[in-house]
């Protein structure tokens with residue numbers, strides 16, 4: 001899209017000349033204003049840059065600059081000043097102007113200044129967007145569940161956001177342990193600081209110590225340079241120790257020291273490094289059992305386990321399968337550029353009955369695979385991996401049996417959504433505030449959907 005430049009000057013000849021350069025020669029979109037207030041009123045057009053004369057008949061250019069900066073502090077403004085106005089021009093730089101140009105304007109300097117200002121404004125906006133996406137990705141909105149046990153998990157999470165308590169997340173593989181850990185970090189007080197992940201199972205033992213704590217140059221063969229460890233990189237933020245149950249005894253002792261004394265040393269170093277890191281760890285094994293079997297230090301276990309969070313496997317919250325299918329279909333529609341509308345009834349039944357040993361991750365991968373293989377706009381049995389078809393035990397048709405009763409071969413997502421609303425209302429005895437919370441949607445949206453699907457609060 002064309003970039004838009006506002007040119008604000010009361011001298012018609014300057015307006016004409018500069019807009020000729022900017023528009024016809026340099027290819028930007030242009031809007032010209034001879035009054036400062038006019039330009040201010042039109043900031044809603046979202047210009048990418050403002051060229052602002054310092055001497056305007058209605059409002060002083062510096063004042064106009066100040067107003068622009070209160071509306072949008074990042075919008076670049078280049079001041080244009082008559083000779084002798086240099087003092088004012090310098091003041092405007094202090095107020096955040098990008099640059100200033102004395103008249104007569106030097107065309108050859110003005111062009112790159114405009115180009116650079118717009119480019120850096122673009123970059124700033126991209127960074128803000130990326131950060132917003134990142135936060136969005138790990139906000140609670142992206143954790144889908146209407147199940148009671150998961151609501152309990154959410155409640156637990158909300159209690160640890162604003163403190164530094166050490167959290168231990170337990171759950172089978174693929175249940176969402178990392179997702180929860182990220183949600184804790186990115187919704188908590190440390191969100192502006194790093195979130196650093198260390199997978200204790202995937203890094204060879206010899207390297208793990210240096211990965212965690214770093215090393216000095218020459219501290220062992222192959223240590224050609226100083227390396228900064230993850231605990232140092234996470235300073236001020238959070239470290240996520242995944243598969244903590246795999247940690248060998250000697251490293252367990254070192255982690256204990258970090259927790260107790262908030263300090264450590266790099267391998268081969270004498271310097272004691274102070275650290276301020278929140279520790280979130282995760283495991284899919286039963287750590288207490290590991291303690292009983294003398295594989296895990298008891299003192300460390302109690303330290304890590306100050307705040308345990310247990311994520312139930314997907315087969316124990318089958319209601320979430322429907323919601324997750326809807327969620328992942330939307331995500332992959334975007335990612336794959338598809339327009340899949342729903343799941344054929346028989347397939348949905350298979351999804352519902354299957355035990356999902358790989359939990360949410362397996363469901364996510366399966367949906368993606370199915371969507372890639374499906375040509376039509378409905379996911380059908382053909383696209384399912386064979387083991388899912390054959391494994392589907394005859395799980396009680398009851399729970400949502402009514403869903404599968406009539407003869408239509410397809411359950412569109414609209415029906416699933418209606419089911420989710422009904423399910424949430426049933427679970428909360430018709431309490432709309434609670435039901436909306438369960439589904440992570442606003443109350444107004446909930447009412448709108450009830451209205452849309454013709455749901456009567458009392459007849460759940």
Ligand SMILES: Nc1ncnc2c1ncn2[C@@H]1O[C@H](COP(=O)(O)OP(=O)(O)OP(=O)(O)O)[C@@H](O)[C@H]1O
Pocket residue numbers: 142143144145171172173174175176177178179180284324327360361364
């Ligand atoms: N409740 C949920 N809502 C939406 N997506 C989820 C949910 N739970 C898990 N996921 C998704 O499932 C995938 C697996 O989650 P995650 O990596 O957090 O699991 P994990 O428990 O760390 O698994 P593993 O033990 O295999 O490392 C991720 O893509 C995650 O975004």
Ligand SMILES: [Mg+2]
Pocket residue numbers: 177178242
């Ligand atoms: Mg994980």
